Amino acid sequence: MANDIEQAKRPVSAVLAGPYGHPFHPILVTVPIGAWVSGLVFDIGSRIVDDPGFLARGSLWLSAIGVVGALAAALVGTLDLLAIPTGTPAFRTGLTHMSLNVAVTAAYAIGFFWRRAAADGPGPVGAGPLVLSAVSLVVLAASGYLGGKLAYHYGVRVAAESTQAEGYRSAAGS
Template sequence: MTTGSPMESAKRPRSILAGPYAHPFHPILVTVPIGAWVASLVFDLASAAVSDKEAMFAEGAYWLIALGVVGALAAAIFGLLDLLTIPRGTRAFKVGLTHMSLNLFVVVLFVVGFLVRAAQGYEEFSGVGTLISIVALALLGLSGWLGGELAYRYGVRVASEETQQEGFR
């Protein structure tokens, strides 16, 4: 692979703020919203199943959604820095735009779910809020698959094969 090729430019950060070469910050940051939102769904299901603890689990789901939204916004900043390394007009860039768009839609869905819960009283089980979370998590799974395509198929922000060979000597 030659230096300066479109593929090589997608491996290098434009700014150290995105993380050093082969160690982007975006993938580690996405664990916060994913974990918070999956846990919020578990809390939703628990609040529906355990009537004497409904308020505790419903409030927990509410705050986990808020934590996930804040974490997603932080991860999005670093994801955008990674997206900007991909040359426009390439298949990888189109996948990156789709990944970003889906993630932004997921955040909007969780914000809507958060507001629905706030309007009805966040200490009660929210069937509508839970349904929104299920749809949002399904879309997040699709977006995660696209993120995997970017890293594992197209090698965005992944070390070059020459660098990777160091681990197999």
């Protein structure tokens, strides 16, 4: 078991997934999360302001930016998943986390094309794409909870406590 825990902390490829103790996946997920949350704010704003066209266009492109960012995060996240021993609760949690993220990314890709097809003028974002974005963000939040569980409960790609202890030694105690 100790070997399984240590295995999940080490990257499959330090060049692609980030070195020990510095995974790239948590950095990359900020792009789709930020883009999609901002997109929902733009969606709502487009239904409130007098001139909604710029917000509708902005949310369209924020959806696309989020999809591209999610694909980059997924590639690196898959490498992190491959470091987790199969048949473990951590691996099953990782699979669920990945599956939810794939579903959310697909929903935003569909939403992008739906918005493009419906963009017939400077009007607000339609109710359908807005609801799709809101529901997708709820699913993304559930997936984020599982990602947090992977890192903070199971310690996936987190440095071992012996490595962490280096940061708590006082200068006098060294």
